[in-house]
Amino acid sequence: xxxxxxxxxxxxSGAPQRESRRLGFSQRLGRWDVxxxxxxxxxxxxxxxxxxGLFPLGYTAFVSVHEWxxxxxxxxxxxxxxFADVLAQPTFWKALVNTLSIFVFSSVPQVIIxxxxxxxxxxxxxxxxxxxxxxxxxxxxxxxxVSMIFGRLFAxxxxxxxxMLNAIGLDSIAWHGDRIASHIAIAxxxxxxxxxxxxxxxLAAMQAVxxxxxxxxxxxxxxxxxxxxxxTVPQIxxxxxxxxxxxxxxxxxxxxxVRLYDxxxxxxxxxxxxxxxxxxxxxxxxxxxxxxxxxxxxxxxxLLVVVIGxxxxxxxxxxxxxxxxxxKSRRKRTATRTSRGNA
Numbered sequence: 001x002x003x004x005x006x007x008x009x010x011x012x013s014g015a016p017q018r019e020s021r022r023l024g025f026s027q028r029l030g031r032w033d034v035x036x037x038x039x040x041x042x043x044x045x046x047x048x049x050x051x052x053g054l055f056p057l058g059y060t061a062f063v064s065v066h067e068w069x070x071x072x073x074x075x076x077x078x079x080x081x082x083f084a085d086v087l088a089q090p091t092f093w094k095a096l097v098n099t100l101s102i103f104v105f106s107s108v109p110q111v112i113i114x115x116x117x118x119x120x121x122x123x124x125x126x127x128x129x130x131x132x133x134x135x136x137x138x139x140x141x142x143x144x145x146v147s148m149i150f151g152r153l154f155a156x157x158x159x160x161x162x163x164m165l166n167a168i169g170l171d172s173i174a175w176h177g178d179r180i181a182s183h184i185a186i187a188x189x190x191x192x193x194x195x196x197x198x199x200x201x202x203l204a205a206m207q208a209v210x211x212x213x214x215x216x217x218x219x220x221x222x223x224x225x226x227x228x229x230x231x232t233v234p235q236i237x238x239x240x241x242x243x244x245x246x247x248x249x250x251x252x253x254x255x256x257x258v259r260l261y262d263x264x265x266x267x268x269x270x271x272x273x274x275x276x277x278x279x280x281x282x283x284x285x286x287x288x289x290x291x292x293x294x295x296x297x298x299x300x301x302x303l304l305v306v307v308i309g310x311x312x313x314x315x316x317x318x319x320x321x322x323x324x325x326x327x328k329s330r331r332k333r334t335a336t337r338t339s340r341g342n343a
Contacts, residue, residue, distance in 0.1 A: 086300070
């Protein structure tokens, strides 16, 4: 088979070398394609994020440093005066404490119960698909319906929970009068809605764990509980960090359940369950009609979410890294003992 080579002009001749120019341009085009194509593929996400995320965040910061009313629009530049006015209001601090309290009552049990449900669904169950889809039903139900149902369950006079307590000889609980009791009721609604969603995320991570590890653990005589804490939890620690951070973001932005917990939707007569987002809503569309102060609250809530999210990330990273260090030290001890025994 003959090999054909492209004809090239002599070096001395003035004829242009078209073949070499075409080859050089194609090489440059290929290099540009390799370098720029990945950025073009992911650019739609960042463009949408800039439009729907960064621009509202920056515009909120612009509004927070101006005297901006709901009816009059933009006013004078006031700097950090809106932040100072918000920090001087006792209602803000009460709403902030309520937010942190509901966040603790909702996020911590939510993660623990969700990972437990995921561990149970990861076993060999009959009709596994039915049970896995069943835990997602509360997430599909509208928040309005969930709030109305739980509002009847936690009613002070004719609620089902108080009726059950009275049936066993206990006193009724003022779910709308006691501050901590209202936080527990709202946290129950949040847990009911998001527990199945997080359980499916944990389940997806558990199913990716190699089954050889469990078989080796069974041969070594490890029980189900020991397998869960020694194999499952270390293998899905990245998913645990993700769920903890997302639960933190959602727990600090609770609005629907608090808004629909009573007929007025402003956190009760004494603001016993008013959260920061409900307080922000009241600032903008309530009696004050101040979009500048509401924007200041939004930015302070954003900074709070970032700080608590970083704290959760560092704590979970420290726990996972300490667990890995302990395992490595145990392996070194075992190897040292084995070498000494062989010697």
